[in-house]
Amino acid sequence: MIARIWSGESPLWLLLLPLSWLYGLVSGLIRLSWRLGLKKAWRAPVPVVVVGNLTAGGNGKTPVVIWLVEQLQQRGVRVGVVSRGYGGKAARYPLLLTPQTTSAEAGDEPVLIYQRTGAPVAVSPARVEAVQALLANHTVEMVITDDGLQHYQLQRDKEIVVIDGERRFGNGWWLPAGPMRERASRLKTVDAIITNGGVAQPGEIPMRLQPGLAVNLRTGEQRSVSELPRLVAMAGIGHPPRFFATLQACGAPVEKTVALADHQALTEQDVSALLAPGQSLIMTEKDAVKCRAFAGANWWYLPVDAHFPDAQAQELLQQLLTLAR
Structure with a gap:
């Protein structure tokens, strides 16, 4: 609105x-x-x-x-x-x-x-x-x-x-x-x-804003975002649609998008509730700094760099x- x-x-x-x-x-x-x-x-x-x-x-x-x-x-x-x-x-x-x-x-x-x-x-x-x-x-x-x-x-x-x-x-x-x-x-x-x-x-x-490889929050593994299965995209930034559009341009298989308020506090329970069995989570790097301490095995973030x-x-x-x- x-x-x-x-x-x-x-x-x-x-x-x-x-x-x-x-x-x-x-x-x-x-x-x-x-x-x-x-x-x-x-x-x-x-x-x-x-x-x-x-x-x-x-x-x-x-x-x-x-x-x-x-x-x-x-x-x-x-x-x-x-x-x-x-x-x-x-x-x-x-x-x-x-x-x-x-x-x-x-x-x-x-x-x-x-x-x-x-x-x-x-x-x-x-x-x-x-x-x-x-x-x-x-x-x-x-x-x-x-x-x-x-x-x-x-x-x-x-x-x-x-x-x-x-x-x-x-x-x-x-x-x-x-x-x-x-x-x-x-x-x-x-x-x-x-x-x-x-x-x-x-x-x-x-x-x-140039995206890089997706990074696993737990292991640091890097992978093309297009290779990640059944993605739920989460963005707690000032303009979430930009992140979702970036994922689409990268060919990411996004099944659901979740737009959060900018700087919104995140808990393990709140974030985990976004996922259904078999789904992976992709988020912004800004959100990742709030989730790294309790991240699940299938949680990833997509870094971007100014170009x-x-x-x-x-x-x-x-x-x-x-x-x-």
Whole structure:
């Protein structure tokens, strides 16, 4: 229902317009207070790069963060990552991730980034505190924030926005009548726009999410997803249909799809109940970080990587390397 409202297909968005106007007024006043210096932003002693979005819901932001971190690491830059940690609740903040940190504590995306990149990751609702914790405990030359475009307390050197090339901005309205955290005019002030799927507009950097081999949660065995028998596909991400479409494009024999809420907590009982005898489970890598501790023998995840088909992404990467030097 929310997808139909935000796309404009359902007229119910008209009923929510007064709340959207209020959201836009409040968010605009907050941003203006930082721009006018009425509130003081903090500048880190190292470059800060924000990877965010203008809309609620999954746009492919986390794969972009992972790609940037890995590319910078390969070029000798020591990178740290900070995140709000949606879906997690730590005993105290800021939280520095370790191999023992669970998604229940830190949220699924920070754990995924930590496991994929090995970079130091700090989580806090106050991103300034997360950056300070990174600097106090690790030698980092650059900080990348996973989300945080609207977190103006932290000054930034580069702003990168990731948009969904298929859904774009829906009906264009602020939450809750539409998907927008800020209006599309905000794109005029950012340093780079990465478009995930669809057709990139002039000035945007095209990106595709490229699937790899399916990985067994228990054993680490890798296998083509098309070879797995009788699949139930589960996705607890911002836009589950993208994952299901990826599986279809890979020729996966999917018998049932289950769309969950983004960052939804998962238990062994809840997940096991999705399967009938003889079926296998395929999930996103983001869901896998929440299920690995209790995974069944026939549970798999499909990792995806950000893939950039042209030279624009390399130009952006070179700009970041210049910042780090």
